[in-house]
Amino acid sequence: MAQITAAMVKQLREMTDSPMMECKKALVEADGDIEKAVxxxxxxxxxKAVKRAGRDTNEGTVATYISEDGKLGAILELTCETDFVGTNPKFTGFAADLAKVVAENDPADVEALKACKMGDATVADELTEMIHVIGENMKVARFKRVSVESGALASYIHLGGKLGDIVSFGFANDATATADEFKNFAHDVAMQVAASAPVAARREDVPADVVAHEKAIYMAQAAESGKPEFIQEKMAVGKLEKFYKECVLTEQEFIKDSSTTIAELAKGVSKAVSDDVQILGFERFAFGEE
Structure with missing residues (x-):
């Protein structure tokens, strides 16, 4: 039996907003496994809520890059030692430059990125130079390259670089990318992703194991009701539908207007630009989060 410490109870309380004694009981039942206790x-x-257990990390920033034609982009996390440097324009500008290198070179990992050309030198050389100039250690924590064939990308940076995302949109006509109606819509959707942290863009994109996990939770909750099994199944399905509406981007209520959903907004902009605008996916980086 694992030892249940006060720190573990505190962490679980912070993650779930649950009473202390209930957290302790849950940890005992889960043999000290935080995720199982949740x-x-x-x-x-x-x-009441499940928050991601944020790990202690260095300071830094999340940066994005999108090509002029809107079809190629990247999101990157660059770390440093202090918050002062993390918000320094020289540092944040360097992070954005690195994101551009990622987009244009498609490196497989951080080591491959370091070997890429950056001006007349390599990324590794420029990183070393930046460390010397600024006087703090820094490293590339992670990155993701994004591209679309028919469509465009939109990005959003929030909380002074602590949160960022890139959203992929699909449509048929190149002119749609320059339409004000689309650009406003794309910005709002990227902002929605940052604010609401959806698990997927579309219902069919939610990983099967996530759906199974959620349904198992709801079935266990329904079993406590003591109602017949077929009623329990309906209760679980109902809660799963609520999960989709809260956690799937296209089914979420728009944060600026709760009377409409993101899918309904997409239909409206499609009509306005005479094209079929689809939300294909997104990449969202919260600083310090794996």
């Missing part, structure tokens, strides 16, 4: 609390119906 599920225990959810099955008990006492977990």
């Amino acid at each position: 599920d225990v609390l959810r099955k008990m119906g006492v977990a």
Whole structure:
């Protein structure tokens, strides 16, 4: 039996907003496994919210780059030692330049990125030079390259570089990318991704294991009702539908207007630009989050 420490109870409380004694019981039942304890609390119906356990990390920034034609982009996380440097324009500008290198070279990993050309030198050389100039250690934590064939990308940076995303849109006509209606819509959707942290762009994109996990939680909750199994199934399906509406981007309520959904906004902009505008996916980086 794992030892349940006060720190573990505190972490679980912060993640779930649940009572201390319930957190302790859940940890005992889960033999000290934090993630399993979260599920225990959810099955008990006492977990009000589940927050990601943020790990202690260095300072830094999230940066994005999108090509002029809007079809190629990248998002990158660059770390440093202090918040002062993390918001320094020289540092944030360097992060954006690195994102451009990622987009144009498509490196497989950080080591491959370091070997890429950056001006007359390599990324590794420029990184070393930046470390010397600024006087702090820094490193590329992660990155993701994004591209579309027929469509465009949009990005959003929030919280002074602590949160960023790139959203991929699909459509048939190149002219759509320059239409004000599309540009406003794309900006709003990118902002929505930053604010609401959806798990997927579309229902069919939610990983099967996530759906199975959620349904298992809801079935366990329904079983506590003591109602017949077929009623329990309906209760679980109903909660799963609510999960989709809260966690799937296209089904979410628009943060600027709760009377409409992102899917309905997409239909409206499609009509306005005489094209079929689809949200294909997104990449979202919260600084310090794996």
